[in-house]
Amino acid sequence: MNKTLSKAIERAVREFPIDEVNSNYEKRPNLFSLSKETELFQNNKGIIIKIDRSKDEKLTNFGKATLSDRYLGPNESYQDLFARVASTYADNNLHAQRLYNYISNLWFMPATPVLSNGGTKRGLPISCFLNEASDSLSGILDLWSENVWLAAKGGGIGSYWGNLRSIGEKIGRVGKTSGIIPFIKVMDSLTMAISQGSLRRGSAACYLTIDHPEIEEFIEMRRPTGGDPNRKSLNLHHGVLVTDAFMRAVETDEQWALKSPTDDSIQSTISARNLWIRLLTARIETGEPYIIFIDTVNRLIPQHHKLAGLNVKTSNLCSEITLPTGIDKEGKDRTAVCCLSSLNLEKYDEWKDDKNFINDIMRFLDNVLTDFIDRAPEQFKDAKYSAMRERSVGLGVMGLHSYFQKNMIPLESVMSKVWNKKIFKNIQEKADQASKDLADERGACPDAAEYNFKERFSNKTAIAPTASISIICGGASPGVEPV
Numbered sequence: 001m002n003k004t005l006s007k008a009i010e011r012a013v014r015e016f017p018i019d020e021v022n023s024n025y026e027k028r029p030n031l032f033s034l035s036k037e038t039e040l041f042q043n044n045k046g047i048i049i050k051i052d053r054s055k056d057e058k059l060t061n062f063g064k065a066t067l068s069d070r071y072l073g074p075n076e077s078y079q080d081l082f083a084r085v086a087s088t089y090a091d092n093n094l095h096a097q098r099l100y101n102y103i104s105n106l107w108f109m110p111a112t113p114v115l116s117n118g119g120t121k122r123g124l125p126i127s128c129f130l131n132e133a134s135d136s137l138s139g140i141l142d143l144w145s146e147n148v149w150l151a152a153k154g155g156g157i158g159s160y161w162g163n164l165r166s167i168g169e170k171i172g173r174v175g176k177t178s179g180i181i182p183f184i185k186v187m188d189s190l191t192m193a194i195s196q197g198s199l200r201r202g203s204a205a206c207y208l209t210i211d212h213p214e215i216e217e218f219i220e221m222r223r224p225t226g227g228d229p230n231r232k233s234l235n236l237h238h239g240v241l242v243t244d245a246f247m248r249a250v251e252t253d254e255q256w257a258l259k260s261p262t263d264d265s266i267q268s269t270i271s272a273r274n275l276w277i278r279l280l281t282a283r284i285e286t287g288e289p290y291i292i293f294i295d296t297v298n299r300l301i302p303q304h305h306k307l308a309g310l311n312v313k314t315s316n317l318c319s320e321i322t323l324p325t326g327i328d329k330e331g332k333d334r335t336a337v338c339c340l341s342s343l344n345l346e347k348y349d350e351w352k353d354d355k356n357f358i359n360d361i362m363r364f365l366d367n368v369l370t371d372f373i374d375r376a377p378e379q380f381k382d383a384k385y386s387a388m389r390e391r392s393v394g395l396g397v398m399g400l401h402s403y404f405q406k407n408m409i410p411l412e413s414v415m416s417k418v419w420n421k422k423i424f425k426n427i428q429e430k431a432d433q434a435s436k437d438l439a440d441e442r443g444a445c446p447d448a449a450e451y452n453f454k455e456r457f458s459n460k461t462a463i464a465p466t467a468s469i470s471i472i473c474g475g476a477s478p479g480v481e482p483v
Contacts, residue, residue: 038050038051038053041080041087042087043083043084043087043119045088047088047093048087048093049083049096049097050100051079051080051083052079052104053077055079055105056078056079058106058474059106059472059474060474063471063472063473063474063475066472067081067472070112070468071112071115081115082100083100084118084119085114085115085119086100086103087100088119088371089114089118089367089368091367095360099360099364102351102361105347106344106474106476107343107351108342108343109341109342109344109398110340110368111127111339111340111341111342112127112468113125113127113155114340114368115469118371123152123153124372124376124380125339125371125372126153126154126155126337126339126372127155127156127338127339128155128316128318128321128336128337128338128340128394129150129156129157129158129316129335129336129383130157130158130159130314130315130321130323130335130336130338131147131157131158131159131160131314132160132161132163132314132325132326133159133161133163133183134163135165135261140164140183144186144190146335146379146382147159147204148194150335150380151202151203151204152202153380156203156204156317157191157203157205157317158204158207158315158316158319159187159205159207159314160207160208160313160314161183161184161206161208162208162212162241162261162313164177164179164180164261165177165261165262166212166260167179167180167213167214179214180208180214180218181217181231181233184206184218184236187204187236188233188236190202203317205236205239205316206218206236206237206238206239207240207241207290207292207314207315208238208239208240209240209243210241210243210246210275211243211246211257211259212258212261213260213268215258215275217231218240218289219240219278219282219289221236221238222234222237222238222282222288237290237317237318238289238290239288239290239315239319240279240289240291241292241294241313241314242292243293243295246272250273250276253271253273255269255270256269256271256275258270279291292315294312297322301322301324302447302458304447304448304450304451304453304458305390305458308328308329308447309328309329310324310328311324312324312325313325313326318464320462320465321336321338321394321459323336323338323386323392324336325386332382334385335380335383335386336390337369337386337387338393338462339365339368339372339394340393341365341394342396342469343358343395343396343398343427344398344473344476345397345399345400345402345423346398346399346402346406346474346476347399348423357430358427358434359433361395362393362395362431362438362457362460363434365393365395366456369393372387373388389445389447390445390459391445391458393457393460394459394464395427395461395462396461396462396463396466396479397463397479397480398466398473398477398478399470399477400420400423400477400479400480400481401482402476402477403419404419405477407419411482431460431461432460434456435455435457436454436456438456438457439454439456443456445458463479464479
């Protein structure tokens with residue numbers, strides 16, 4: 001928005017005071033008309049946005065139904081919602097107007113918790129939380145308690161259970177553990193019991209290392225047939241952390257040792273290749289578990305996290321985020337946090353040359369993260385600490401397949417590979433630059449600043465599934481599927 005338009009809005013605010021709005025037109029008090037299609041939206045911070053109701057035409061019937069069913073507040077229209085979110089997380093009027101234009105043009109869409117909770121008192125705007133259970137009863141109870149709060153406030157959860165001893169291992173002098181499966185079963189029930197307002201039920205994923213003694217039962221825990229039904233967790237998602245050593249054992253058809261997490265003692269051995277086949281079979285037949293190549297992940301974490309001795313043990317609900325959890329060098333527990341939003345690649349040709357676009361969205365995400373840190377209750381103390389230290393965000397995409405289809409680019413062609421690299425290089429470079437610019441302006445995140453790295457964000461990009469927001473964006477293909 002240029003200076004002329006900014007002055008026009010200021011003049012319109014003076015000329016159209018709220019108390020003189022045409023009372024025959026139903027609207028909220030912070031809306032007032034400029035014309036039949038154009039209104040000004042003002043939030044409680046004084047941010048003003050010029051909204052255009054004709055942009056409803058860009059939404060499909062399915063997109064409108066999705067917004068109405070899950071996102072709209074009382075007496076809120078589609079454009080009101082977009083303006084609410086843009087104004088809540090904008091730096092100023094100009095930034096707010098650009099954000100509104102991006103969203104209403106379907107160039108990008110904030111993640112579900114941002115759309116649902118941004119600018120409201122309903123919940124928090126964070127999509128992803130990652131945590132881990134420690135090998136004690138109090139640690140397990142703490143995880144359950146934290147997960148209830150995280151789910152209730154709108155977040156999806158990824159929990160690591162690989163620290164717990166396996167079934168039959170000793171506790172004290174005479175006791176024996178019941179293993180991880182009964183505790184995961186309780187988490188399954190707790191997650192189903194939590195409602196995130198009227199929007200969706202709680203949702204969570206559990207992760208386990210490939211060398212845990214209970215890995216075989218864990219792989220099958222979502223399969224509805226076979227085994228004890230009381231040891232099934234049909235509503236949880238789950239993922240397996242696969243190491244380089246395991247894949248080498250698969251290649252050479254070696255025996256694979258399943259070890260106690262407490263002392264690395266070998267509890268049993270199994271054919272690595274048979275275990276891999278079992279994992280892939282479950283994935284083919286049920287869609288899960290997720291597979292995370294955890295050594296690759298830890299090789300690629302930010303340098304400042306390596307220097308701090310942090311490492312990744314788990315992923316999130318949908319496996320697009322990998323962030324450090326557990327006790328850090330300060331002795332504080334980290335529950336990793338990431339806020340998401342996604343660019344619409346189907347509209348790539350419309351926004352690729354806009355110099356402000358990605359920078360504006362990274363600022364938007366930084367403001368979302370700050371809002372979470374400011375508003376999260378005491379029960380979120382570990383998450384607030386982690387968010388404050390590393391400031392991780394996830395700028396993702398949807399519509400890659402749609403872009404290829406629209407431009408008649410075969411998916412397996414050389415041209416698709418060229419465009420794939422070109423698009424993501426453009427996004428990554430601009431996201432990296434935005435992180436540095438914001439570090440200059442607002443300060444580097446403490447994790448990076450401690451080692452003299454100029455980065456506002458520890459993590460910048462993530463490819464989320466975008467199941468709902470791709471529908472809102474005109475039915476764009478979700479995520480990067482089918483790539």
